[in-house]
Amino acid sequence: MGNIWSNRINYSLAILVFYLVALGGFSGEGDAEESLREVFGSAGKVAVSVDLYPDEFVVSVSPVRQTLQIIHSSARLAGAFISEVQNDKFRKKLQDAVGELNVPMEFKQKYLKSLEDVLGRKVEEVPPMGSSAKYSSEHEARLARIRTLKNRGYDVLIDVKLTAGIYGPEGEMFFRLGGTVTDLKGEKTLWRGEVIVSSECKEMKITLPFKTYFNPFKSNYFSPRLTIADDALTRWTNDNGKNYFEFKEEGIDLAIEGFFTALGLKETAKGWFGLGMTQIYKGKWKKALEYFDKAVSLEPENVIINNAKVVALYRTKKVDEAIDLGEKIVEGVSTSERMFVYYNLSYIYAKKKKDLGKAKEYYQKYLQLGGEPDKRFNPMKKS
Numbered sequence: 001m002g003n004i005w006s007n008r009i010n011y012s013l014a015i016l017v018f019y020l021v022a023l024g025g026f027s028g029e030g031d032a033e034e035s036l037r038e039v040f041g042s043a044g045k046v047a048v049s050v051d052l053y054p055d056e057f058v059v060s061v062s063p064v065r066q067t068l069q070i071i072h073s074s075a076r077l078a079g080a081f082i083s084e085v086q087n088d089k090f091r092k093k094l095q096d097a098v099g100e101l102n103v104p105m106e107f108k109q110k111y112l113k114s115l116e117d118v119l120g121r122k123v124e125e126v127p128p129m130g131s132s133a134k135y136s137s138e139h140e141a142r143l144a145r146i147r148t149l150k151n152r153g154y155d156v157l158i159d160v161k162l163t164a165g166i167y168g169p170e171g172e173m174f175f176r177l178g179g180t181v182t183d184l185k186g187e188k189t190l191w192r193g194e195v196i197v198s199s200e201c202k203e204m205k206i207t208l209p210f211k212t213y214f215n216p217f218k219s220n221y222f223s224p225r226l227t228i229a230d231d232a233l234t235r236w237t238n239d240n241g242k243n244y245f246e247f248k249e250e251g252i253d254l255a256i257e258g259f260f261t262a263l264g265l266k267e268t269a270k271g272w273f274g275l276g277m278t279q280i281y282k283g284k285w286k287k288a289l290e291y292f293d294k295a296v297s298l299e300p301e302n303v304i305i306n307n308a309k310v311v312a313l314y315r316t317k318k319v320d321e322a323i324d325l326g327e328k329i330v331e332g333v334s335t336s337e338r339m340f341v342y343y344n345l346s347y348i349y350a351k352k353k354k355d356l357g358k359a360k361e362y363y364q365k366y367l368q369l370g371g372e373p374d375k376r377f378n379p380m381k382k383s
Contacts, residue, residue: 051128057101058165098241167213171232195258269299339369
């Protein structure tokens with residue numbers, strides 16, 4: 001039995017390192033093939049650390065902080081205090097609807113279980129990187145940790161940080177999984193990156209801002225508004241938290257699948273979709289389109305992924321291709337999951353083709369399927 005588990009972990013890690021080499025994921029010096037041989041030949045024990053950052057489910061939707069900081073930088077401290085008070089109220093409102101907010105721990109447990117499943121064996125959890133105070137530099141502290149783990153018999157170290165919460169004035173639910181993979185024997189970082197997904201992925205509109213809001217003191221991350229969107233929290237508290245529970249599961253899955261796909265441990269449509277969304281939040285629409293193409297190739301009938309591709313085509317100035325794909329998606333079929341495709345087609349026809357008639361036709365379809373009138377774009381309004 002031991003040989004079976006050993007073969008599985010060796011095979012999985014071989015795939016991992018192969019993808020890292022192929023995708024240019026290795027950082028640092030040294031020949032990639034040598035690194036492959038080193039990791040593949042010593043894949044006995046895998047250490048994993050998980051840092052919940054922060055360790056609570058964040059509710060950060062108050063607009064006061066960003067509004068005050070736009071007025072004057074000296075107001076930031078006051079804005080932060082007022083925001084915390086308001087966010088505590090929003091958090092309590094959410095808890096009243098859905099119960100305890102144990103999402104970060106659920107995220108961690110799902111990640112560890114999924115990692116064991118994909119590797120085909122148990123992983124051993126170790127503490128995250130601690131303080132570097134007693135070392136001359138952070139690099140020295142990291143090196144000491146690597147050598148300590150290596151001396152304890154570990155061959156590969158996977159460090160991750162998990163973030164989960166509802167951010168920004170629109171109240172989007174975000175999940176972030178970032179970290180590093182380290183070859184302990186070679187003392188080299190093999191991969192470094194992150195996966196970021198949000199509830200925007202299910203309702204993708206060309207007009208969305210696609211911002212992460214993780215850094216509250218970067219003014220470009222916020223819009224100067226005095227109130228949060230009407231549905232910023234009610235979308236998560238209505239129907240006893242139906243949308244909250246649904247996207248909590250979907251968002252965690254997307255982040256984890258994206259991480260595994262990035263490492264080459266598995267390849268799924270969800271994984272490529274999650275990586276595509278990550279590129280959007282980095283402002284890299286061409287790369288996002290590349291990943292959406294990979295996702296569509298695995299699930300060609302997936303409306304949500306295809307709609308994301310429509311948006312990416314538009315953002316990369318491939319307007320006609322965006323229209324062709326959008327109209328193919330809705331051809332002969334009118335279901336609620338296609339409402340956002342109709343919205344995006346309406347926007348493209350209005351803004352790029354100057355065809356108001358077609359824009360209104362598609363917008364009407366969007367409304368008929370349950371779409372809400374949009375403040376950012378509504379061709380039905382009289383100018």
